[in-house]
């Protein structure tokens with residue numbers, strides 16, 4: 116038998132993706148990327164971080180330019196799973212190395228002021244705001260915004276950290292003292308009817324896909340429950356229009372998320388995240404192609420996957436403690452995700468996704484769902 120020449124040629128080199136940050140988002144990116152024949156290396160300060168449990172790890176701080184350059188040298192494409200990587204720490208990445216989503220999008224999301232300016236520039240409605248650097252600034256800002264208002268740190272705020280609700284003049288001083296000393300922003304408090312998010316993906320050749328809106332319920336500023344699809348054709352179309360503007364503005368590649376408040380049938384943009392998002396975890400089982408796989412496809416400039424839903428989904432975050440795996444899995448349509456983290460109060464340790472054929476079935480199976488407070 117003559118040997119098949121194709122079988123003699125060396126196997127194509129497996130591409131390696133470098134991820135700055137090895138949290139649960141990085142872990143789920145790697146898990147989605149392995150079927151595509153990829154390898155993953157993370158940069159994180161902890162050897163037992165969720166991503167490090169499923170890929171290679173370079174130990175180091177996320178603001179260490181040398182460590183980031185070391186990671187860059189080992190991989191074909193770089194991405195990140197946290198949005199607080201300081202832009203200055205990316206300076207030693209060689210120019211030819213692919214880095215997505217773009218640095219400009221990362222930078223815009225790191226300061227609430229630049230984020231607000233982006234929304235304004237792209238004509239995306241957002242809450243009224245004023246910058247605050249001193250107590251007199253705050254007194255002036257509250258005149259313009261009115262009560263109630265939310266005082267937020269401009270940088271490093273997430274999951275409700277670094278913010279204070281101000282309901283009356285008596286609360287001005289304590290809010291400023293709690294947060295002051297860093298640049299702040301005072302924002303109008305929106306009496307929203309609900310919170311939703313839209314996740315979109317774009318590849319470098321400009322193809323775009325949008326997931327259905329997800330309705331998100333928070334408590335203490337932390338996401339507890341997402342329900343999707345949030346079926347509202349008008350809001351879906353409007354949200355897609357807004358995200359398209361952002362994607363095109365940055366010549367974006369990868370997944371982008373925007374969180375909105377819904378009030379009187381209108382969308383008010385709250386925050387952008389230039390990455391996969393907690394409110395899209397349900398897409399792993401609830402959509403033909405998950406946000407994680409589509410992010411990987413996008414940064415490799417591969418064709419994007421179908422974002423149609425498979426049914427009606429709920430995502431329940433497990434905060435502080437994990438329920439017993441068997442208690443979740445005995446519910447038909449439920450899937451269990453454990454990020455491999457040490458339990459700590461207020462810490463996101465895992466989630467479950469519940470996928471059902473109908474919304475009615477979904478809501479009924481969510482009753483008494485483990486880990487979901489009433």
Ligand code: AMP
Pocket residue numbers: 242265272273274275276302303304305306307310333336337374385386
């Ligand atoms: P953030 O860190 O800005 O995403 O805020 C966390 C959560 O706090 C949001 O998901 C809202 O539930 C609430 N929140 C933040 N800003 C406002 C606002 N301007 N009006 C009403 N609620 C807000």
